[in-house]
Amino acid sequence: MPADELAERLDVDPRSVRRYVAALRELGIPVTSTRGRYGGYRLAHGYRLPPLMLSDDEAVSAAVALAAASRAAAADVPSPTDQALVKLNRVLPMRLRQRVNAMLEVTDVLPDGRASVTPDPEVTLTLGTAVRQRRRVRIEHVRADGSATTRDVDPYGLVVHARRWYLVGHDHLRTDVRMFRADRIGRAAELPHRFVVPAGFDPVEHVRQGLTLGAWTHRTEVWLDTTVDEARHQLPSTFGELHACPDGGVVVVSGVEDLSGMARALASLPWRFAVRGPEALVEAVRAHVASLRASVDG
Structure with missing residues (x-):
């Protein structure tokens, strides 16, 4: 032509x-x-286009991401990630396939020991469609104790944090905005009801707040001898709310379940700190210091 x-x-x-x-x-x-x-x-006569065309950079990035996810899962049976990697390998040009395979053969991924938290693909697709179309969904949510409830939710958004997917939306059972772990949603069905997301609502901020100051047993306040910018750079976004002090330093406000775990986290920070509350956290820090001293003396 x-x-x-x-x-x-x-x-x-x-x-x-x-x-x-x-x-x-x-x-x-x-x-x-x-x-x-x-x-x-x-x-060229007889040439058939492959079903997927990727540049070298795109192909390598996709292969590395898939291989890392597959090996980190450490499953005994092939996962959807394994199958996707095999299919990707089939459509790569020979010159690139050999280089990618050579790279993967000498690359290891250290599993973190945590169970897979990948949500059901069909559930995730249903939730994503409902979020986009602003339609209510009916979900079967399983709690950590194994009990299940059926809820109608206006889905405001899906948020991924630390390998976990969260659904954020208005829960009509509790008449409040809640977040649900997507891997604990067994079923999801789209309903005909439509909804409007409240003006200015940010699903990401809601998840951050929930993980930071949600329904935790303890609320802690700790002064850190650093700046807000440095603390924001060094700490996870869900570690706590950061507030600059007029006389220097930063106060971090956190919601925690395990005070001994919080004591260990504080001891690992690169700055001096002072616990402002609660007193139980002070005792947990003292106990951790005593444990470290005993280990050194021993």
């Missing part, structure tokens, strides 16, 4: 057609050209 005709059909100028052809050739697609009055571009 002549370049002028291609340009007209694509609604671009002939120079753009030449750039497109060059890009296709870089991807390994055999586009031939013939000069002259009856010349033009032709796809």
Whole structure:
């Protein structure tokens, strides 16, 4: 097909057609050209386009991400991630396939020992569609103790944090905005009811607040000998709320369940700190210091 005709059909100028052809050739697609009055571009006879076309950078990034997720899961049976990696490998050009496989063969991923928290794909797709279309969903949510409840939720958003997916929305059972672990949702069905997200509502901020100061047993306040910028750079976003002190330093306000765990976390920080409350956290820090001293003396 002549370049002028291609340009007209694509609604671009002939120079753009030449750039497109060059890009296709870089991807390994055999586009031939013939000069002259009856010349033009032709796809090599018998060539079939693969179902997926990726640049070298895109292919390597996808393969590394899939391999890391697959190996970190350490499952005994092939996971959907394993199967996706096999399919990706099949459509890679031979030159790139060999390099990617060589890289993966010498790369190890250290499992973190945690159970897989990947939500059910069908559930996740249903929730995502409902969020986008602003339709209510009926979910079957399983609590940590194994008990299950059925709830109608207006889904405001999906948020991923620390390998976990969270659904944020208005729970009609509790008549309040709640967040649910998506991996604990056994079923999800879209309902015909529509809703409007409250103006200014931020699902990400809601999850951060919930994980930081949610329904925890203890509320702690600790002064840190640093700046807000440095604390924000060093600490996870869910460690706590940061407040600059007029006389220097930062106060971090956190919700915690395990005070001994909070004591260990504070001891690992690179700054001096002072516990402002509660007194039980002071005792937990003292107990941790005593344990460290006993280990050193021993």
